Amino acid sequence: MSLVGPRPELASVVARYQSWQHERHDVKPGLTGLWQVEARGGGPMELRTDLDIEYARSICFLLDFRILMGTAMALLRKRGE
Numbered sequence: 607m608s609l610v611g612p613r614p615e616l617a618s619v620v621a622r623y624q625s626w627q628h629e630r631h632d633v634k635p636g637l638t639g640l641w642q643v644e645a646r647g648g649g650p651m652e653l654r655t656d657l658d659i660e661y662a663r664s665i666c667f668l669l670d671f672r673i674l675m676g677t678a679m680a681l682l683r684k685r686g687e
Contacts, residue, residue, distance in 0.1 A: 607634060607635050607636060607637065608634045608635070608636045608637075609636055609637055609638065609670070609674065610636045610637075610638060610639060610661075610669075610670040610673050610674060611633050611634045611635050611636025611639055611661070612630045612631075612633065612635055612636065612639050612641070612658035612661065612662070613635060613636065613637075613638075613639055613641070613642070614635040619651075626659075627655050627659075629659050629662060629663075630655060630658035630659050630662055632662050633661070633662045633665060638673060638674065638677040639657070639658060639661060639673060640657045640658065640660060640661040640669075640673055641653070641654045641657040641658060641661075642673075642677060642680075643672075643673050643676035643677060643680065644657055645657065646680060661673075
């Protein structure tokens with residue numbers, strides 16, 4: 607597991623994935639990710655999968671840094687409660 611990447615899903619959820627959704631498994635799972643910063647736990651599962659795939663396709667140091675800073679800010683502001 608890494609600091610940044612798609613959050614792991616339950617096996618029961620992964621079993622219901624459509625084939626395109628498995629692309630999110632191309633990168634290591636992480637403690638925080640694009641979905642946690644952009645949608646902060648809200649929205650439908652399709653949004654979470656889309657953001658995870660967007661991350662997998664765009665992975666770079668600057669994106670990881672932006673996600674880590676966004677996570678820190680969200681924790682400091684306690685956004686999403």
